[in-house]
Amino acid sequence: ILNVEQSPQSLHVQEGDSTNFTCSFPSSNFYALHWYRWETAKSPEALFVMTLNGDEKKKGRISATLNTKEGYSYLYIKGSQPEDSATYLCAPISSNTGKLIFGQGTTLQVKP
Amino acid sequence: GAVVSQHPSWVICKSGTSVKIECRSLDFQATTMFWYRQFPKQSLMLMATSNEGSKATYEQGVEKDKFLINHASLTLSTLTVTSAHPEDSSFYICSARRRRLNTEAFFGQGTRLTVV
Numbered sequence: 001i002l003n004v005e006q007s008p009q010s011l012h013v014q015e016g017d018s019t020n021f022t023c024s025f026p027s028s029n030f031y032a033l034h035w036y037r038w039e040t041a042k043s044p045e046a047l048f049v050m051t052l053n054g055d056e057k058k059k060g061r062i063s064a065t066l067n068t069k070e071g072y073s074y075l076y077i078k079g080s081q082p083e084d085s086a087t088y089l090c091a092p093i094s095s096n097t098g099k100l101i102f103g104q105g106t107t108l109q110v111k112p
Numbered sequence: 113g114a115v116v117s118q119h120p121s122w123v124i125c126k127s128g129t130s131v132k133i134e135c136r137s138l139d140f141q142a143t144t145m146f147w148y149r150q151f152p153k154q155s156l157m158l159m160a161t162s163n164e165g166s167k168a169t170y171e172q173g174v175e176k177d178k179f180l181i182n183h184a185s186l187t188l189s190t191l192t193v194t195s196a197h198p199e200d201s202s203f204y205i206c207s208a209r210r211r212r213l214n215t216e217a218f219f220g221q222g223t224r225l226t227v228v
Contacts, residue, residue: 046216100146104155
């Protein structure tokens with residue numbers, strides 16, 4: 001069983017605050033890590049797919065880093081906006097199963 | 113991005129009946145499809161992984177005879193909840209992926225099943 005832990009479980013911030021979340025996973029048999037954003041009443045959408053140790057990806061105000069040796073990834077949101085309110089899910093993929101197994105997610109609420 | 117269509121979006125059925133949920137990739141060939149269930153206030157729990165043309169791989173604790181998964185083509189996978197009971201009421205969602213493991217998965221809209 002792939003243990004994926006995300007922290008914090010929930011987060012409330014003010015508009016304009018920057019924030020970050022953590023995704024921890026077993027480093028053995030690592031193949032790739034996915035980050036998804038799941039807004040209420042919508043389908044989860046992929047933010048990033050990361051594969052290389054030290055990878056850093058950015059999409060607008062959102063960026064992510066990856067450390068495959070120690071088994072963690074950080075997701076950063078700079079200057080949070082109310083539209084960033086969503087649940088952020090990470091899913092590491094192991095090379096021997098190819099399964100997409102999600103962590104519990106971090107639910108972000110950005111207050112105007 | 114690619115489109116995955118899931119139907120129905122919600123269904124109410126009587127206890128003891130079977131319900132079929134469809135997941136279609138509309139503009140790409142999905143070699144792998146995943147079926148998830150979401151319990152209240154929890155994240156997505158992987159139920160099974162289906163690869164086109166082969167039997168689905170079920171996660172531990174998921175009854176394969178109760179949750180029948182078929183992936184007959186590269187664009188269609190179905191989940192049939194057989195002899196549904198109220199405890200099967202849940203949110204079910206599928207996702208589809210192209211061949212390579214490092215490509216993103218695309219999700220359907222989800223199905224809210226209520227068994228009465």
